[in-house]
Amino acid sequence: xxxxxxxxxxxxxYFAILFWIGWSSRKASTDASxxxxxxxxxxxxxxxxxxxxxxxxxxxxxxxxxxxxxxxxPFWWALVGIIGGMPIATLLTAAPLRKYAPTSFTDxxxxxxxxxxxxxxxxxxxxxxxxxxxxxxxxxxxxxxLAILKVNFTVSVILAAxxxxxxxxxxxxxxxxxxxxxxxxxxxxxxxxxxGYVIANYGGLNGLTDAVLANSPNxxxxxxxxxxxxHKLMSMWTGVVGFFFTWHFGFSALPYTxxxxxxxxxIKAARRSVFxxxxxxxxxxxxxxxxxxxxxxxxxxxxxxxxxxGVTSAIGLLKHMKTAFGVAGASVTDYSMIAAVEALxxxxxxxxxxxxxxxxxxxxxxxxxxxxxxxxxxxxxxxxFGSQWPExxxxxxxxxxxxxxxxxxxxxxxxxxxxxxxISGAAFIVIxxxxxxxxxxxxxxxxATKAAAATNILVMxxxxxxxxxxxxxxxxxAHFFFLDKSIVTPHQFYWVFVGFIFFILLSLVxxxxxxxxxxxYSLDLRPDA
Amino acid sequence: xxxxxxxxxWIGMCVMYGWCFFFMFLEMTIPGFPLKPLFGVPACYIxxxxxxxxxxxxxxxxxxxxxxxxREAAQxxx
Numbered sequence: 001x002x003x004x005x006x007x008x009x010x011x012x013x014y015f016a017i018l019f020w021i022g023w024s025s026r027k028a029s030t031d032a033s034x035x036x037x038x039x040x041x042x043x044x045x046x047x048x049x050x051x052x053x054x055x056x057x058x059x060x061x062x063x064x065x066x067x068x069x070x071x072x073x074p075f076w077w078a079l080v081g082i083i084g085g086m087p088i089a090t091l092l093t094a095a096p097l098r099k100y101a102p103t104s105f106t107d108x109x110x111x112x113x114x115x116x117x118x119x120x121x122x123x124x125x126x127x128x129x130x131x132x133x134x135x136x137x138x139x140x141x142x143x144x145x146l147a148i149l150k151v152n153f154t155v156s157v158i159l160a161a162x163x164x165x166x167x168x169x170x171x172x173x174x175x176x177x178x179x180x181x182x183x184x185x186x187x188x189x190x191x192x193x194x195x196g197y198v199i200a201n202y203g204g205l206n207g208l209t210d211a212v213l214a215n216s217p218n219x220x221x222x223x224x225x226x227x228x229x230x231h232k233l234m235s236m237w238t239g240v241v242g243f244f245f246t247w248h249f250g251f252s253a254l255p256y257t258x259x260x261x262x263x264x265x266x267i268k269a270a271r272r273s274v275f276x277x278x279x280x281x282x283x284x285x286x287x288x289x290x291x292x293x294x295x296x297x298x299x300x301x302x303x304x305x306x307x308x309x310g311v312t313s314a315i316g317l318l319k320h321m322k323t324a325f326g327v328a329g330a331s332v333t334d335y336s337m338i339a340a341v342e343a344l345x346x347x348x349x350x351x352x353x354x355x356x357x358x359x360x361x362x363x364x365x366x367x368x369x370x371x372x373x374x375x376x377x378x379x380x381x382x383x384x385f386g387s388q389w390p391e392x393x394x395x396x397x398x399x400x401x402x403x404x405x406x407x408x409x410x411x412x413x414x415x416x417x418x419x420x421x422x423i424s425g426a427a428f429i430v431i432x433x434x435x436x437x438x439x440x441x442x443x444x445x446x447x448a449t450k451a452a453a454a455t456n457i458l459v460m461x462x463x464x465x466x467x468x469x470x471x472x473x474x475x476x477x478a479h480f481f482f483l484d485k486s487i488v489t490p491h492q493f494y495w496v497f498v499g500f501i502f503f504i505l506l507s508l509v510x511x512x513x514x515x516x517x518x519x520x521y522s523l524d525l526r527p528d529a
Numbered sequence: 530x531x532x533x534x535x536x537x538x539w540i541g542m543c544v545m546y547g548w549c550f551f552f553m554f555l556e557m558t559i560p561g562f563p564l565k566p567l568f569g570v571p572a573c574y575i576x577x578x579x580x581x582x583x584x585x586x587x588x589x590x591x592x593x594x595x596x597x598x599x600r601e602a603a604q605x606x607x
Binding site: 076077088090095204206209220222224241244268271275285286444445447526 | 574591597
């Protein structure tokens with residue numbers, strides 16, 4: 001399989017449109033407000049599409065079909081859980097946070113809990129999750145570079161880092177909001193068109209299901225009602241429910257989506273943007289489910305590399321790709337989605353998919369890099385340690401931070417620590433169980449206290465990181481309960497619920513914040529205030 | 530806790546979680562449930578792929594912004 005000019009042209013068209021959007025909006029990002037929150041003038045559809053593109057990362061585009069490919073039908077519920085978590089954000093965090101109108105994710109923690117040091121404390125899990133996401137975005141971009149150019153993975157990672165760096169370097173939130181909205185549309189069209197090809201290839205949903213069952217008889221099996229589950233991780237209800245909840249609350253409390261609520265024109269636009277994000281994201285996920293479901297049968301029956309000597313299965317083909325292109329770590333399994341589309345032998349489809357894949361990877365990298373830039377520059381250097389640099393020269397500061405973030409992430413992307421979806425799941429749980437309770441309950445509960453917020457963030461960050469790494473190292477999978485390998489607990493998801501209970505209990509026994517703070521940052525942010 | 534949260538929020542949550550966990554429960558108690566034919570295709574494409582993934586969430590997110598806008602308009606008129 002060589003380089004196809006149509007695929008390259010498709011990708012170049014994508015980059016040309018992106019460059020044009022960045023160029024035409026460059027004048028807008030000249031002062032701090034414009035640069036950080038797009039002057040708060042983004043409409044609901046544009047913001048909704050940008051929200052979807054930022055929230056959905058290569059972990060979605062590559063990782064979710066790869067996990068359906070590995071775990072079978074029960075993993076469909078994880079995708080339902082992700083989209084189902086989006087509407088919750090409308091009233092839970094989007095509207096209140098837009099009413100509060102901060103600049104950065106950590107502003108709320110510092111104001112609600114009355115100390116600038118909360119920026120540093122909330123910054124710890126955010127930095128861990130943020131770097132994880134920039135790494136997986138570079139890995140995702142690199143895998144699509146590999147699909148387009150058929151070059152070695154190391155070269156692909158360097159190219160990906162350059163592309164991501166250039167993209168963020170020349171634009172702030174204004175450029176990234178409008179270009180990200182375009183990316184949201186691109187990735188959705190790519191997933192829907194690819195799914196249409198898959199369904200048409202088998203003559204409809206019944207044909208696809210029959211082909212899948214003929215190839216993998218256990219694919220649609222569920223725990224308790226079938227002798228053999230679709231996968232060991234789907235042999236208990238906790239596996240199905242755990243994957244459902246791993247990413248479920250992310251849209252409400254993850255910094256890279258929360259900051260997009262700050263950029264809308266008003267509260268009405270913030271609420272409506274979630275509606276558009278559900279439409280755009282739901283359509284894309286519908287496509288990803290079909291691609292993931294058909295991946296194994298497509299690869300094993302139609303991929304040209306199945307003719308290679310010694311390759312007898314989809315896994316064998318991916319192993320062959322790993323050797324041929326030097327793909328490091330576990331990432332080659334993430335290539336299964338691209339391999340499934342390659343099997344359809346349509347360069348036009350692959351061109352659309354490559355553009356969609358690049359779009360989603362770059363949008364997420366930009367979103368998270370902006371979060372890290374603002375956190376490291378404005379919040380920590382400026383607000384916590386008193387430097388004037390981030391406020392006086394926001395663009396220069398942000399660009400220096402971009403260099404640091406992208407370079408460090410590129411070094412770590414050469415050998416990814418896990419599958420992109422595993423990196424994503426770990427990042428979600430770490431941030432959700434630590435920063436989630438002080439954010440959500442800070443708005444909706446007057447009893448939330450400073451001591452509880454600080455303790456919860458530090459303790460939950462440690463516990464979630466430790467248990468994930470322990471299970472991943474000792475049990476060889478982060479999806480088993482770290483204290484007992486016989487229990488399936490995807491990504492140690494229970495910490496999210498434990499975090500909320502822990503935060504409430506701590507708040508009950510520690511001193512409350514001042515009445516003025518509670519009024520301003522809790523009661524006044526609610527709908528009736 | 531959650532004082533002032535519009536009622537529609539809880540209704541939407543009940544609809545979304547109710548739908549998902551009801552069908553998860555059926556799948557884990559009735560053998561072969563996802564593949565039982567419904568409207569000419571395996572049932573999972575209807576209750577999971579079309580409704581669980583998309584339609585229910587579109588309806589819920591629509592209700593969340595529409596009902597709030599309606600409430601705010603009524604409040605302004607008062």
